Amino acid sequence: VVEDEIEGKIADQTVLTEYRERLLEAAREAATAAYCPHSKFRVGAAVLAGRRLFIGCNIENDSYGLTICAERVAIFSAISSGCRRIEAIAVACLGVADRVASMPLPCGACRQVMAQFANGDLPVIVDGFGEIPLAALLPKPFRL
Amino acid sequence: VVEDEIEGKIADQTVLTEYRERLLEAAREAATAAYCPHSKFRVGAAVLAGRRLFIGCNIENDSYGLTICAERVAIFSAISSGCRRIEAIAVACLGVADRVASMPLPCGACRQVMAQFANGDLPVIVDGFGEIPLAALLPKPFRL
Amino acid sequence: VVEDEIEGKIADQTVLTEYRERLLEAAREAATAAYCPHSKFRVGAAVLAGRRLFIGCNIENDSYGLTICAERVAIFSAISSGCRRIEAIAVACLGVADRVASMPLPCGACRQVMAQFANGDLPVIVDGFGEIPLAALLPKPFRL
Amino acid sequence: VVEDEIEGKIADQTVLTEYRERLLEAAREAATAAYCPHSKFRVGAAVLAGRRLFIGCNIENDSYGLTICAERVAIFSAISSGCRRIEAIAVACLGVADRVASMPLPCGACRQVMAQFANGDLPVIVDGFGEIPLAALLPKPFRL
Numbered sequence: 001v002v003e004d005e006i007e008g009k010i011a012d013q014t015v016l017t018e019y020r021e022r023l024l025e026a027a028r029e030a031a032t033a034a035y036c037p038h039s040k041f042r043v044g045a046a047v048l049a050g051r052r053l054f055i056g057c058n059i060e061n062d063s064y065g066l067t068i069c070a071e072r073v074a075i076f077s078a079i080s081s082g083c084r085r086i087e088a089i090a091v092a093c094l095g096v097a098d099r100v101a102s103m104p105l106p107c108g109a110c111r112q113v114m115a116q117f118a119n120g121d122l123p124v125i126v127d128g129f130g131e132i133p134l135a136a137l138l139p140k141p142f143r144l
Numbered sequence: 145v146v147e148d149e150i151e152g153k154i155a156d157q158t159v160l161t162e163y164r165e166r167l168l169e170a171a172r173e174a175a176t177a178a179y180c181p182h183s184k185f186r187v188g189a190a191v192l193a194g195r196r197l198f199i200g201c202n203i204e205n206d207s208y209g210l211t212i213c214a215e216r217v218a219i220f221s222a223i224s225s226g227c228r229r230i231e232a233i234a235v236a237c238l239g240v241a242d243r244v245a246s247m248p249l250p251c252g253a254c255r256q257v258m259a260q261f262a263n264g265d266l267p268v269i270v271d272g273f274g275e276i277p278l279a280a281l282l283p284k285p286f287r288l
Numbered sequence: 289v290v291e292d293e294i295e296g297k298i299a300d301q302t303v304l305t306e307y308r309e310r311l312l313e314a315a316r317e318a319a320t321a322a323y324c325p326h327s328k329f330r331v332g333a334a335v336l337a338g339r340r341l342f343i344g345c346n347i348e349n350d351s352y353g354l355t356i357c358a359e360r361v362a363i364f365s366a367i368s369s370g371c372r373r374i375e376a377i378a379v380a381c382l383g384v385a386d387r388v389a390s391m392p393l394p395c396g397a398c399r400q401v402m403a404q405f406a407n408g409d410l411p412v413i414v415d416g417f418g419e420i421p422l423a424a425l426l427p428k429p430f431r432l
Numbered sequence: 433v434v435e436d437e438i439e440g441k442i443a444d445q446t447v448l449t450e451y452r453e454r455l456l457e458a459a460r461e462a463a464t465a466a467y468c469p470h471s472k473f474r475v476g477a478a479v480l481a482g483r484r485l486f487i488g489c490n491i492e493n494d495s496y497g498l499t500i501c502a503e504r505v506a507i508f509s510a511i512s513s514g515c516r517r518i519e520a521i522a523v524a525c526l527g528v529a530d531r532v533a534s535m536p537l538p539c540g541a542c543r544q545v546m547a548q549f550a551n552g553d554l555p556v557i558v559d560g561f562g563e564i565p566l567a568a569l570l571p572k573p574f575r576l
Contacts, residue, residue, distance in 0.1 A: 033226045038288075039326065039352060041576070056224045061260050062288040063395035064327060064348060064355035066253055072212070073220045080200045080217050082177045107351035107574040108547070109210055112540025116205050136571060140564075142539040144182075144206040144473070183470065183496060185432070204496060207539035208471060211496035251430040251495035252400025259396070276428075283424060286395040288329070321514045326576075344512045349548050350576040354541055356504070361512050364505045368488045370465045397498055404493050432470075432494040 019048050023090035024127055030055035030070065031094045038064065042094040045070035049083035071110040075117060086117045092127035103128040111138035163192050167234035168271055174199035174214065175238045182208065186238040189214035193227035215254040219261060230261045236271035247273040255282035307336050311378035312415055318343035318358065319382045326352065330382040333358035337371035359398040363405060374405045380415035391417040399426035451480050455522035456559055462487035462502065463526045470496065474526040477502035481515035503542040507549060518549045524559035535561040543570035 023046045031044030034057040043058040056073025071091055078086055091106060105126055106114070111134065114122055120135025167190045175188030178201040187202040200217025215235060222230055235250060249270055250258070255278065258266055264279025311334045319332030322345040331346040344361025359379055366374055379394060393414055394402070399422065402410055408423025455478045463476025466489040475490040488505025503523055510518055523538060537558055538546070543566065546554055552567025 030224065033224055035223050035228070039576075056220065059220055059223050060352060061257060063256055063286055063357065063397060064352045065357060066256055066260075066395070066397055067352035067355070068212075068216070068220055069351065069353060073224050076200065076203055076212055076217045077221055077224070079179050079203050080174060080177055080221070084179070104574050104576070105572050107354070108540035108542070108544025108570055109351060109354055110540070111570075112207055112210055113205060115540070116210075132572075138540055138543075139568060139571070140537050142207055142536050144471075144536070183432075207501065207541060208492060208496045208499035209501060210539070210541055211499070213495065213497060248430050248432070249428050251498070252396035252398070252403070252426055253495060253498055254396070255426075256396025280427060282396055282399075283427070284393050284420075286392050288327075288392070318512060321512055323511050323516070344508065347508055347511050349545060351544055351574055354544055354548075356500075356508055360500070361508045364488065364491055364500055365509055365512070367467050367491050368462065368465055368505050368509070372467070400495055400498055401493060404498075430495055 019053075019088060020090070020123075020125055020131070023048060023053070023088060023125060024092060026053055026055050027070075027090040027092040027127065028094070030057050030074070031092055033057045034070070034094075035059045038062075043070040044092050044094070045074040046090045047074040047078045047086050048088040049078040049081075049086045052078075052081070052083070054078040054081065054083075069107060069110050071106050072113050075113055079117065084117065086114065086122065088123045088125065089114065090125040090127070105129065105132070105137060108138070112141065114138070115141035115143075163197075163232060164234070164267075164269055164275070166197070167192060167232060167269060168236060170197055170199050171214075171234040171236040171271065172238070174201050174218070175236055177201045178214070178238070179203045187214040188236050188238070189218040190234045191218040191222045191230050192232040193222040193225075193230045196222075196225070196227070198222040198225065198227075213251060213254050215250050216257050219257055223261065228261065230258065230266065232267045232269065233258065234269040234271070247271065249273065249276070249281060252282070256286065258282070259285035259287075307341075307376060308378070308411075308413055308419070311336060311341070311376060311413060312380060314341055314343050315358075315378040315380040315415065316382070318345050318362070319380055321345045322358070322382075323347045326350075331358040332380050332382070333362040334378045335362040335366045335374050336376040337366040337369075337374045340366075340369070340371070342366040342369065342371075357395060357398050359394050360401050363401055367405065372405065374402065374410065376411045376413065377402065378413040378415070391415065393417065393420070393425060396426070400429065402426070403429035403431075451485075451520060452522070452555075452557055452563075455480055455485070455520060455557060456524060458485055458487050459502075459522040459524040459559065460526070462489050462506070463524055465489045466502070466526070467491045470494075475502040476524050476526070477506040478522045479506040479510045479518050480520040481510040481513075481518045484510075484513070484515070486510040486513065486515075501539060501542050503538050504545050507545055511549065516549065518546065518554065520555045520557065521546065522557040522559070535559065537561065537564070537569060540570070544573065546570070547573035547575075
């Protein structure tokens, strides 16, 4: 049984590795559609859920508080398609290297939305930064 | 030229009529994916943009303020796909007739997001209510 | 009885007129505290509730979607102090005349929050624009 | 110089200890004003900034996404009063012990807003849980 479990994990890992680069590429591609007249900060995200891939970009609003991040757009797309768990998420920014000190990680709001649909071991793959589990970004998440 | 314009408008109108029922059906179908553990209020939306159809449902969060409405999920999906104008939006609620006095119209936040990507003549089609232009839901919208 | 009602309305009107200029002044003063590193757009708001005055300014966040408008900060302050109805709200922008075509009115999200704590006759007083009832800014508000 | 620094830190610590219980009491008191018709979940928060105390409660909206948490209301009140740094924040829930497995910690959105106005050593004091620095709740915060 243990071996089967290990094998299952290896298989999952292989699937994830296979998807990791595809997710990052999808995130980079998604960023090109960003609607960011105010920040000029183009972000893309890609979510793996149910072996399908969902994308999103950041979408700003003249009322800044109605802006939405790329990560949440991708997650919302997955949930709207009937998924209830996300298995991995990738994020990429375009042409931001010269504007920020380090590659930005997801904001607290996005981390909270991730926590609604994933456990702490969710792989968060950040272009130019690496992979980090959700639990390392949002320890002790708020839950009702 | 005037005739061409009129013809164009009639053609658009026909396209819209053709799409109206499809939009409502898509909105009703989208509502079945709603993630609403707190409100139990299932909403679906469908957006027509670039002759393509985009859908969304409401997605709640244990931190209520991170909840998103169906309308915005559908709009975000359209924008993420590269669209910059939405041409019509439909909204439908499931099994809500016995819980609310009248069919709910989009909230102020969704109206504001619609206004970012449409003019006041955007047709907002509400299941069980009818069609109303955005300008009648959000007069004098905030813009920067 | 009718006369009493009229007298009551006149009295209320007098109170409101008396407060109108004070509200606008409070809104202008509140705008000086605006935290707006991204938009540089300084907004202040003042709310009359329970004969008390509550103020707020816009407060931005590096994650734009976590930005809050001045109007909502003022309303939240009133509600946190135990008020459940707001009686009037004023909004003012500093040094915005040269940046926008017309004086901006509250965004859809703020209109919706106003509607939670006021009827359609809520006076919305906009510096440089005039007074407009909430119903003219958010007809047919969403309610559960 | 080192001794002065240490003395300064001890003094700050004493001030903080002195304020800790006052902050928690203020947070509990603030929770009584909570407007939570949907969740029935009453939360209060108190912020120490510039040696002044600011309070807030959670305020819900029929459009769930326009709900705001107690923590943010308290922070917004501080910023609107001209503060730019918060020095400590306390949170308390009323009558929630029997409804949740463990005392809820601030949501990701509130953590992000805290990070805008504090460093990682911000003391987050949670009633029935204890004190935890912000960095332990939101490691590697998003910043532009």
